[in-house]
Amino acid sequence: MRSLLLSLALLIPLAPAFGQDQLFDTHVHLWNGEASIKDYQAQLKAANRSVDAFGAMWFGGPNQALAGNPADIRKRNDRLIALAAKHKDMIPIATVHPYDGDAALAEVDRVAARGVKLLKIHPHTQKFDAADPRVLTLVKRAGAAGLIVVMDNANILPGDSEKLFNLALAAPKTKFIFAHMGGMNFRFWNILALARTAENLFAENIYFDISASVILAANSPIEAEYVWTIRNVGVDHVLLASDFPQISLPKTLEAFAKLDLTDEERAKIRSGNARKLLGL
Structure with a gap:
């Protein structure tokens, strides 16, 4: 019995370290399909890193998902889903354009039926106004x-x-991931600490990835404010992400390691929160 208890005691300190080894990158752009996956994996290998899973989208960079060509968007979504079937650690992130109306709504239903869990839309790249009523219609349909x-x-x-804040308030049954956590305007999101005090206002449906912004914040005069914001928005609602190929995951992890967070907080952000959000 003493031997068994000693063995268990030796294992306990290893639990946090194991959590720290798990990685889920929620923001990867596959500008060149399979070739981009190979480039992503090569970067990780060169840095002696690996991921348990990564969320990947096809649009961005040279690939546009503009309004007026829903058939092309559908075709590219199918290619992405096919890649995910081949790469079991890949979580597909489909897209539509809110201004494509009924065609966009139909595509939301179709990709959801095919097992897709994430939908990416980008106001500036796709040239739409996040305050347009068509966007609210789309995100409500996606949440449903x-x-x-x-x-x-x-x-x-x-x-x-x-x-984006107003959009999330207007669609409380839809969960959102806001990439880059506001960039250099991250301070705005501390408003969520107050939003939680208003009855029936905030549905806790906003999550953030810290791609790009973490690199600017780490080892800088604003680092303490950035960590303060992570805690105010809720550590359970923050996700690790790279924004590959613009930024590598190893570079993101180097910056993330500089933040004054606890081991438990790090483990949640690195992998635990994404797994819980996606039901993995």
Whole structure:
């Protein structure tokens, strides 16, 4: 019995370390399909890293998902789903354009039926206004279909974060991941600490990835404020992400390691939160 208890005691300190080894990158762009996956894997191998899973989308960079060509969007979504079937660690992130109306709504239903869990739309790349009523219609439909909506939140233009906040409030049954956590406007999101005090206002449906912004914040004069924001929005609602190929995951992890977070907080952000959100 003493030997058994000693063995168990020796294993206990290893639990946090194991959690720290798990990685889920929720923001990867496959500009060149299979070739992009090989490039992503090569970067990880060169840095002696690996991921348990990564969320990948086809659009961005040279690949556009503009309004007026829903048939092309559908075709590209199918290619992405096929890649995910081949790469078991890949979580497909489909897209539509809100201004494609009924065609976009139909595509939301179709990809959801095919097992897709994430839908990415980007106001600036796709040239739409996040405050347009068609966007609200789309994200509500996505939420009803069980899709989590990923939206860019680098706060490229003044008011971007405010529009996303209002969108999430208007669609409380839809879960959102706002990429980049507001960029250099991350301070805005501390408003969520107050939103939670208003009865029936905030449905806790906003999550954030920290791609790009974490690199600017780490080892900088704003680092403490950035960590403060992570805790105010809720550590359970923050996800690790790279934004590959613009930024590598090893570079993101190097910055993330500099933040003054506990081991438990790190484990949640690195993998645990994404797994829980996606039901993995």
